[in-house]
Amino acid sequence: MSIYTDEGYKNRKEYLESLAEEYGISIEQVRMAADMLGPDEDFDGLIATLEDMSLEL
Numbered sequence: 001m002s003i004y005t006d007e008g009y010k011n012r013k014e015y016l017e018s019l020a021e022e023y024g025i026s027i028e029q030v031r032m033a034a035d036m037l038g039p040d041e042d043f044d045g046l047i048a049t050l051e052d053m054s055l056e057l
Contacts, residue, residue, distance in 0.1 A: 012042070029053065
């Protein structure tokens with residue numbers, strides 16, 4: 001088990017893809033932000049970053 005499966009996703013890849021769809025941001029941009037922040041921020045800092053990015057669109 002992992003935090004991703006605990007949250008209902010198969011893995012981190014599926015989680016990031018769902019965020020891209022949810023926030024209307026390309027998967028490439030989501031991956032870049034996720035790589036910069038690291039996995040420890042996937043459910044906190046990454047969400048805040050994507051929210052900010054989606055407001056700029």
